[in-house]
Amino acid sequence: MLGEPAHIKVQYSLCHSNKGRIVMIEETNTISETKIRLTDSIAKYLYLGNILEENIFPYPKIEGEEAETLEMVLDSIDKFLEGKQDQFREFDEKGAQSDEYLQNLRELGLFGLIIPEEHGGIGFSNKSYSRALQQTSQYDGSTSLTIGAHSSIGMRGLLLFGSDEQKARYMPRLATGEMIAAFCLTEPGSGSDAGSIATSAEKQQDGSWVLNGEKIWITNGPFADFFTVFARTDSDSGKISAFIVERSFGGVTSGPKEDKMGIRASGTCTISFENVKVPPENLLGDEGKGFKVAMAILNSGRTGLGGGCVGGMKRCIKLATAQASERKQFGRPISEFGLIKKKIAQMTVDCFAAESLVNMVAYLIDSGHEDYSVEAAMSKIFATEALWKHANEALQVAGGSGFMKEYPYEGIVRDCRINMIFEGTNEILRLYVALSGFQTAGEYLKEIGKSGKNIFNDPIKGFGVLSDYASKKLTQLTSVGRDRLGFVHQTLSEEAEIFEQYTVEFSKSVEAILRKHGKNIIGKQFASERIANTAIDIMAGLCVLSRVSSLIEEKGEPACAQAISIARIFSQQAKRRMNQNLRRIDKNEDEAQKELANYIFEEGKYPWDVL
Ligand SMILES: Cc1cc2nc3c(=O)[nH]c(=O)nc-3n(C[C@H](O)[C@H](O)[C@H](O)COP(=O)(O)OP(=O)(O)OC[C@H]3O[C@@H](n4cnc5c(N)ncnc54)[C@H](O)[C@@H]3O)c2cc1C
Structure with a gap:
């Protein structure tokens, strides 16, 4: 165990968040005598070997009027979506939702879920919003995407950064769905590297802007009227700015609808901007701060996608259990076979963990935590991959029927594949999770600010370099201690111990990696992935323990037997994964794999044959 070094005196001041929870907000480091503000990111603190237990327990609930x-x-x-499976299949084949269906979604108020009541919306918190998308996803992924692209990303910038005047001007029409919103970031030459966009906005003498460029794969693009657009405005304050663009401004055109693998009924197309005149009052947020706006939107919107994934998982479990109970082979329902039971149990454990994590992130956002970007990235990775496994397993349980278009399984597989790609690919988000944690280790010593701290503040823009100085200082980072999880119900004390122990092991590994690689950590993607995977397992495990502990408190132990079992299974499985990930940081085949890949790239094909 690592102890706190004598030369660093750490003082935590405790304060109450707006929900009455205690959060650490400040650290005084006597090395420099200057105060730095530490964020209350649970995930980032894990890299220091600390569990901010007060931020995770008790498990949040949706209560009262909401x-x-x-x-x-x-x-x-x-009531609206029940019994519409034939219609969804028709939309899927046609590649579009009907106008009448979109109108029905408007009338149901589903475009106003997160818009404050004063502007005509329902005013949901992120927890409730995420839960609502969970419900739509139990019927149809494309429906969730049409609603989600509007609220999670299309108009979220207005909610987060809009002026009062902008909100008053647009929100009422966005709430009714008179205006449907789209988020325009991706371009032909700029995907994961979103900082490299080429769409330009030139400032005119009268303060207005002229926009030129092309955005691709824009969800809701075929019918949206409100676009949050990111364009290059190179100025001293930054390179990119965000704008609210109306289709009615002129010069905005939609390309043909994309013919997609999945979520086919959602609308996706290119949006071109040709000499579009944008009034000065439609700049969203500060000039030059558009990249920050884009990342804040994506971070804040992730629980919509996460909720959608949880809904998809619940649908898979329902379908697979019905199928397995009905289908008889070898004279018995296949539900009686061990390998089918294993699939259903695993799906349930993963769904519970994903739900616990996604809802926790939504709570963190709702309760005013300033720094939740890493937790949000973790929830996106975990939920999207869990759903992918669910879809695959549900199809497998259905056997050959699963492969037939007559059944829903192949459609679910097609629909959920995109989740691991859009709103930040899972590779980029894993790097973000890892590198943000490494930066926290640097922040702890306060030195990294001198060497490009800001590179870590965005998930996509690129990953800079730790200074030699900071990495030398990081070698002295030994202030990790073993945090005890005092709020976990005693029934789960063994499970709590797993996460206590692995949080310390994890932070030791973080330190060892930084010591070994110094500034070169940026290029160590294999190691970063293992670190991210371990951090995700710890975070998901803590959310599961919090949720099950709260359930036991509320309902008593006997009523929670299955939830306790889920917590036990998840903890043991996470322990094995964490052990594997941490052990393989030193003992691995990484270099051999890289060389092999380089060889194959040179060859351009698999060069062996048995002939
Ligand atoms: C159906 C659909 C809907 C979409 N909706 C929208 C929308 O509404 N608005 C919008 O702006 N965009 C949208 N997108 C775009 C989406 O966000 C991008 O596809 C996504 O960001 C990935 O970019 P890319 O496709 O260019 O992949 P690339 O960036 O070219 O990546 C290709 C592969 O390389 C990997 N990779 C890239 N860089 C690295 C690195 N540094 N290290 C390791 N691996 C790396 C990626 O993880 C990925 O596996 C949509 C896309 C689709 C398919």
């Missing part, structure tokens, strides 16, 4: 409104919305979603 719960009542949510129940009503869920009920109307059920």
